Amino acid sequence: MINLNLKAKGLNTYDAIVVGSGISGGWAAKELCEKGLKVLMLERGKQLEHIKDYTTATKAPWEVQHRGALTNTQKKEHPFLIRERVYTEFNERYWLKDEDSPYTEKKRFDWARPDIVGGRSIMWGRGSLRLSDLDFEANIKEGIGIDWPIRYKDIAPWYDHVEAFAGISGQAEGIPHLPDGIFQPPMEMNCFEKQVKGRIETAFPGRKMTIFRTANLTQPIGDRGKCQYRDRCARGCPFGAYFSTQSSTLPAAVKTGNLTLQPDAIVNSIIYDENKGKAVGVRVIDKHTKEMQEFYAKIIFLNASALASTFVLMNSVSNRFPRGIGNDSGVLGHYLMDHHFHAGASGISDDFKDKYYHGQRPAGFYIPRFRNVGSDKRSYLRGFGYTGYSNRSGWSRGIAELGIGDAFKDYLSEPGPWQMGLMGFGECLPYEENQVTLDHSVKDAWGQPVLQLNCEFKDNERQMRKDMDADAAAMLEAAGLKNVQPFARDSYPGMAIHEMGTARMGKDPRTAVLNEWNQVHSAKNIFVTDGACMTSSACQNPSLTYMALTARAADHAVKELKRQQL
Known part of the structure; x- marks a missing residue:
């Protein structure tokens, strides 16, 4: 699969180069390859083969040296990554070492930041929700940021396209601002959740509680088996039961015979030909030898993730683009967004003591946004949705108990009360001052400048968070739960792993980096279809939108190539 072609420029030439192999990069490669283009996919991470390299996927905690915990050495190597709980001994080889970069x-x-082929498509949370015109029209109606250059009707057919291939399980609900999609049968709520759903929807007319729409199969697709309810998704799924590059888009691209995959390839910058007035290729650093080489193509898709793609654009300077390629507007790097969360409530119930559930369902439930919808008006703009979970507490509740003897052992041998939690995911407004820049005073292991991040949640988000925990508590209390406790823990940008913005779409090249087809306004053979393209964040999980935008852009790119417009 690896094709270095070091000796001749002609042999380094492809129809398309895709930078990044994660959720959107995999889609770009699949769509372009299936349309007949010869595609080079460049990935800075190491190879990760489907099934074979998921080395901990079937291991119990006691079969791993530290039972999933991190060593002091691992913590030292990952000073930023250990802040959140995505990095464990079970998937530690999937992540980039902060000390190197x-x-x-x-x-x-x-x-x-991942360090593998497939990127975060291996470890993502799999939430797959559509945006609606409530989201696409919010900026223009409220005078915030700039208007999206597209509307729901423009992307709806592409949502259909990617959902049918990826496999999204969910329940149609007929909610205008959370459009229904092409769903596999939904996973089933347990008895406790069904009771809570009924009570919340009765107490709060207009609110809905539904099973989460997730990229986990409930019916097989091709070689991919249905979900086994193991809830070990972040280790890689040997059944192919959730959507990832390895299980889905990469095999489809490879099947065409048109894909060349090169791991361990760090894209440094884009090559711009001032005579031709367009990009002609990319400069790549070999991760191990640190040698620079160049690859050439007619079109370039940047899918390295929002911040990494923005780094490539910023680091691509020339006489024509002294501030980074495509940055005529000066907005490249600005308007960085992420969702804020860690605010909600939890409680317990004594009902259904004779009931339990089967397996470990990998999807919770969802309460879609209801604030600033219709006649509801709040002191802040936009809104939030809730992800929720429930379970019965087990033997580990004894850690907080003082007990000894047979009676205590018998107590711990049976499940404890039902527990439920609601956690809000709130929209962050696009603020110009929330930005990323190049810091030339610090270099990574390959001699490149690093990114400097300057981003915070502001008063609008802080006001929203007051409702996020208060509304959660009110719903749980109305549902009859006991010991309901609201919570509002710290939430910093990046924690939700939904970073987006920094190379936004817009109609006017004076205020946006990309046009309505995700093309760089001033270099139209460069497409950016990962999170960098987002003009606002909405409050829904964004990955499904990246997939749809990527498929749509790839279709447009091939049509433009055939018209000789690129």
Whole structure:
């Protein structure tokens, strides 16, 4: 699969180069390859083969040396990554070492960076929700940021396209601002959740509680088996039961015979030909030898993740683009967003003591946004949705108990009360001052400048968070739960791992980096279809939107190539 072609420029030439192999990069490669283009996919991470390299996927905790815990050495190598709980001994080889490729902070930002083919498609949370015109029209109606250059009707067919291939399980609910999609049968709520659903929807007319829409199969697709309810998704799924590059888009691209995959390839910058007035290729650093080489193509898709793609654009300077390629507007790097969360409530119930559930369902439930929808008006703009979970407490509750003897042992041998939690995911407004820049005073292990992050949640988000925990508590109390406790823990940008913005879409090249087809306004053979393209964040999980935008952009790119417009 690896094709270095070091000796001749002609042999380094492809129809398309895709930078990054994660959720959007995999889609770019699949779509372009299936349309007949010869595609080079460049990935800075190491090879990770489907099934074979998921070495901990079937191991019990006691079969791993430290039972999933991190050593002091691992913590030292990952000073930023250990802030959140995505990095464990079970998947530690999937992540980039912060010490090799650091970043600097003016304000705290938690950036989780993978180091594997497939990127975060292996470890993602799999939430797959559509945006609606409530989201696409919010900026223009409220005078915030700039208007999206597209509307729901423009992307709806592409949501259909990617959902049918990826496999999204969920329940149609007929909610205008959370459009239904092409769903596999939904996973089933347990008895406790069904009771809570009924009570919440009765007490709060207009609110809905539904099973979460997730990229976990409930019916097989091709070689991919249905979910086994093991809830070990972040280790890699040997059944192919959730959507990832390895299980889904990469095999489809490889099947065409049109893909060349090169891991361990760090894209340094884009090559711009001032005579031709367009990009002609990319400069790549070999991760191990640190040698620079060049690859050439007619079109370039940047899918390295929002911040990494922005780094490539910023680091691509020339006489024509002294501030980074495509940055005529000066907005490149600005308007960085992430969702804020860690605010909600939890409680317990004594009902259904004779009931339990089967397996470990990998999806919770969802309460879609209801604030600033219709006639509801709040002191802040936009809104939030809730992800929720429930379970019965087990033997580990004894850690907090003082007990000894047979009676205590018998107590711990049976499940404890039902527990439920609701946690809000809130929209962050696009603020110009929330930005990323190049810090030339610090270099990574390959001699490149690093990114400096300067981002914070502001008063609008803080006001929203007051409702996020208060509304959660009110719903749980109305549902009859006991000991309901609201919570509002710290939430910093990056923690939700939904970073987006920094190369936004917009109609006017004076205020946006990308046009309505995700093309760089001033270099139209460069497409950016990962999170960097987002003009606002909405409050829904964004990955499904990246997939749809990528497939849409790839279709447009091939049509433009055939018209000789690129």
